[in-house]
Structures are given as structure tokens and as C-alpha cells.
Amino acid sequence: MTPDLHVADLHPAVDDPALNSMNFLNEVAQHYPDAVSLAAGRPYEEFFDVDALHRHLDRFRRHLADDLGQSPAQVHRTLFQYGRTKGIVHHLVARNLAVDEGITVDEEAVVVTVGCQEAMFLVLRALRSSPRDVLLAVAPTYVGLTGAARLLDLPVWPVAGGPTGVDLADLRAQVRAARAGGLRPRACYLMPDFANPSGASISVADRRRLLDLAAEQDLLLVEDNPYGLFPAGDGDRPPTLKALDTARRVVYLGSFAKTVLPGARVGYVVADQRVAGSDGTVGLLADQLAKIKSMVTVNTSALAQAVVGGALLEHGCSLVAATVRERAAYARNLRHLVAGLARRFGDPSPVRWNVPAGGFFVVVTVPFAVDDALLHRSAREYGVLWTPMAHFYDDGAPVDALRLSISAVTPEEIDVGLDRLAALVTDELARRGAGAPVG
Numbered sequence: 001m002t003p004d005l006h007v008a009d010l011h012p013a014v015d016d017p018a019l020n021s022m023n024f025l026n027e028v029a030q031h032y033p034d035a036v037s038l039a040a041g042r043p044y045e046e047f048f049d050v051d052a053l054h055r056h057l058d059r060f061r062r063h064l065a066d067d068l069g070q071s072p073a074q075v076h077r078t079l080f081q082y083g084r085t086k087g088i089v090h091h092l093v094a095r096n097l098a099v100d101e102g103i104t105v106d107e108e109a110v111v112v113t114v115g116c117q118e119a120m121f122l123v124l125r126a127l128r129s130s131p132r133d134v135l136l137a138v139a140p141t142y143v144g145l146t147g148a149a150r151l152l153d154l155p156v157w158p159v160a161g162g163p164t165g166v167d168l169a170d171l172r173a174q175v176r177a178a179r180a181g182g183l184r185p186r187a188c189y190l191m192p193d194f195a196n197p198s199g200a201s202i203s204v205a206d207r208r209r210l211l212d213l214a215a216e217q218d219l220l221l222v223e224d225n226p227y228g229l230f231p232a233g234d235g236d237r238p239p240t241l242k243a244l245d246t247a248r249r250v251v252y253l254g255s256f257a258k259t260v261l262p263g264a265r266v267g268y269v270v271a272d273q274r275v276a277g278s279d280g281t282v283g284l285l286a287d288q289l290a291k292i293k294s295m296v297t298v299n300t301s302a303l304a305q306a307v308v309g310g311a312l313l314e315h316g317c318s319l320v321a322a323t324v325r326e327r328a329a330y331a332r333n334l335r336h337l338v339a340g341l342a343r344r345f346g347d348p349s350p351v352r353w354n355v356p357a358g359g360f361f362v363v364v365t366v367p368f369a370v371d372d373a374l375l376h377r378s379a380r381e382y383g384v385l386w387t388p389m390a391h392f393y394d395d396g397a398p399v400d401a402l403r404l405s406i407s408a409v410t411p412e413e414i415d416v417g418l419d420r421l422a423a424l425v426t427d428e429l430a431r432r433g434a435g436a437p438v439g
């Protein structure tokens with residue numbers, strides 16, 4: 001085939017590993033459809049309900065008429081026409097944050113986006129104003145964030161995460177090092193609750209220290225929270241950074257993908273930071289993000305927002321109430337996976353794993369490098385998929401760990417998947433002469 005264009009003439013990001021990562025992982029999954037997938041961070045599909053879509057849409061339509069007083073013509077326009085750039089369920093998002101998270105926020109500070117992914121993109125686009133700007137991000141980092149930053153020519157500087165979710169001393173050191181090098185760290189991106197991919201959570205004490213550090217260093221924090229509603233235990237959920245934020249240091253990203261449905265592609269950003277305009281007026285960062293959004297996706301699909309809005313209304317705007325079944329299933333699966341790891345890789349074993357307090361992900365560390373070639377072999381010869389942790393680091397260095405996900409499988413599939421993973425690890429250890437078989 002004669003090429004018409006060369007990739008070298010396109011934006012460099014299109015040839016970057018960060019942008020190839022999701023496609024690669026999807027392609028492996030498609031190539032081995034019979035493999036058990038402990039790779040996908042997708043929500044469990046048995047909970048999807050076509051009837052609920054219709055019910056939610058109708059519930060939102062009635063809300064427009066009965067609660068917001070819209071005439072039939074206005075209801076039609078709201079559902080069928082191009083719409084408000086910042087969204088039509090912003091008030092319900094604000095109510096949800098008040099009900100579930102104790103976050104009090106002006107609904108005008110909410111921008112409803114095409115998934116959380118667009119929210120990330122808008123925030124990074126707005127913050128990246130000069131080639132001196134860098135983004136700090138706790139490593140390992142969600143690859144969607146790294147890819148978005150790449151597309152915006154915004155370098156990502158890793159901050160050590162470690163078992164406590166964020167190494168505060170390293171964060172301070174990275175901010176100082178960046179500034180000493182003439183760079184401007186614009187924000188630090190992190191996930192305090194059940195992070196993807198590490199599973200780590202940040203303690204309440206460290207959340208407070210983080211906010212103090214952000215104030216001390218005059219730094220914004222970008223808090224991404226797609227998994228916070230899925231604790232595995234019964235205790236109180238810790239407050240989000242945004243709930244503790246009294247000084248508008250935190251830009252908060254939300255997603256309805258895991259709590260309502262990913263197919264709607266609805267997420268949001270809360271950006272209540274005050275921005276001084278060139279004309280001397282002061283507005284909200286949300287309004288600057290809306291300008292960018294108007295040139296990217298114009299507005300988030302009204303129909304998709306209506307479905308999400310109806311789901312929120314059906315449960316008094318509480319996603320805690322809306323996701324009782326999901327929380328129970330994910331907690332059961334997480335416990336099942338951790339117990340299954342202990343059974344198969346018992347003490348003493350060169351295999352280690354963390355025990356997250358909730359969310360979808362567990363990281364398993366093995367005494368050999370885990371790369372894409374091993375994933376292919378695992379899929380082809382053993383019938384189990386997982387995610388090499390190397391995809392979540394930006395430096396291309398070998399990584400001896402893999403991420404397992406519990407969200408899209410049953411306990412029985414977890415058992416099959418872990419049996420196959422144990423066989424792979426046993427064979428790998430034997431092949432490398434690195435210890436006794438496991439099992």
C-alpha cells in the first residue's frame with residue numbers, strides 16, 4: 001500500500017506508547033475472546049437493564065416539567081436540541097455531591113463532560129499555557145491521563161505513590177525540582193480512593209497534609225474519583241479531598257461510567273477556582289473550561305445526560321443508594337480475589353500483592369519482568385488476561401508487576417483466571433529457575 005501520509009508528520013502523541021496502550025490491550029482481548037479477563041476495568045454487565053434506560057429518561061423528562069417548570073416546548077428543546085455547554089444535569093451533580101460526599105459546590109462550577117476523559121482533557125488544556133508548564137502525577141498513573149497530557153504537549157512528572165497512595169516528601173521535592181529547573185508545575189493529578197491501577201488509598205491524615213502542602217506550594221490538586229463508591233468494607237468512606245478543601249485548591253473529576261453506565265459517556269468536572277479575566281472581572285474556572293468544551297464536543301449528549309439524570313433522581317441523587325448491588329458484588333469479588341491469591345501463592349512465595357480497601361484493582365508483584373510479550377503468551381497458552389503494570393509508568397523501564405481487575409467477572413471466573421495465572425507464574429519461575437512451584 002502506498003502511504004499518503006507519514007505518522008512522523010502527525011502530532012507526535014499519536015505514535016506514543018501512552019496512546020497505543022488502550023488499543024493494544026483491547027486488541028489482545030479481542031484476539032483471545034475465550035480468555036478469562038482479569039484485565040478489563042469495565043463494570044459488571046449483568047446489572048445493565050434496558051428498561052431502566054427508558055424509566056430514567058422518562059423520570060428526567062418529568063423532572064424538567066414538574067420540578068423545573070419547563071413547558072412542553074421547552075422540554076422538547078432541552079432533550080432534542082443542542083444544549084447548554086456546561087450541561088443540563090449540573091444541578092443534580094451538585095446535589096449528588098452534597099448528598100453522597102458532603103461537598104458543597106455552586107452548580108455553576110460543574111461542567112458535565114463526555115466522560116471523565118473529556119473533563120481531564122479540558123482541565124489540562126486550560127492549565128497548559130506555556131512550554132514551561134508540567135503536570136505532576138502520582139505514579140503509577142492512569143494511562144488516559146498520560147495520553148491526554150501527551151496530546152496537549154504537557155510533560156507528566158511522576159510523583160512516587162507507594163503503599164500510602166502518595167509520597168508527600170517526594171511531591172514537595174518534585175515541585176521544588178521543577179521550579180528550580182525553570183518549569184511551572186501546574187497541578188498534581190491523583191486518585192485518593194482505590195486508585196487505578198495501584199488500588200492504593202490515601203489516609204485522611206495524608207489528605208489533610210496534601211491540602212496543606214498544596215497551599216504551601218501554591219499548587220492545584222486534580223482529584224479523580226471514579227471508584228470511591230466501592231469500598232470493600234463496611235466502615236465510613238473517608239472524605240474526598242474536595243470535601244476537605246476550604247481554599248479551592250482541588251479540581252474534582254467525576255465519572256458516571258462505573259456507577260450508572262459507561263455507554264452514556266457522562267462525567268463532569270467541578271472547577272470552582274476563581275479566574276481573573278483580562279477585563280478585570282472574576283469568573284469561575286468552570287466557565288473557561290466551558291469555552292474549551294464548546295470547541296471540542298459543543299455539549300454533552302442531552303439524551304445521555306437525561307438517562308444519568310433520571311438515575312440520580314430515582315435515588316434522591318444518591319449514588320450510594322443507587323449502587324447497593326454493585327458495591328456488594330465488587331466487594332465480594334475483591335475479597336474473593338485476595339483470598340484466591342493467598343490460596344494459590346501462599347507463604348513462602350516470591351509472589352506478592354496488595355490488599356486494597358475497595359475499588360476494582362489489585363497489583364501482583366512477581367520476581368520477573370512483566371511485559372506485553374508475556375501477556376500475549378498468557379492469553380494464548382493459559383487463557384487469562386491481565387494488564388502489565390508497565391503500561392502505567394511513563395519511562396519504559398521493566399516492571400515486575402501486573403494489575404488484576406475484579407469488576408467484569410464472576411467469582412467462578414476469578415477462580416478459573418487465578419488457576420491459569422498460577423500455572424503461568426509456576427512455569428515462568430521454573431523456566432527462569434527462580435524458586436519453588438506455586439499452587
Ligand SMILES: Cc1ncc(COP(=O)(O)O)c(C=O)c1O
Nearest residue numbers: 115116117142196226255257267
Ligand atoms: C482513573 C480513571 N479516570 C477516568 C476514567 C475515565 O472515565 P470515563 O469513562 O468517565 O471517561 C477511568 C476509566 O476507567 C479511570 O479509571
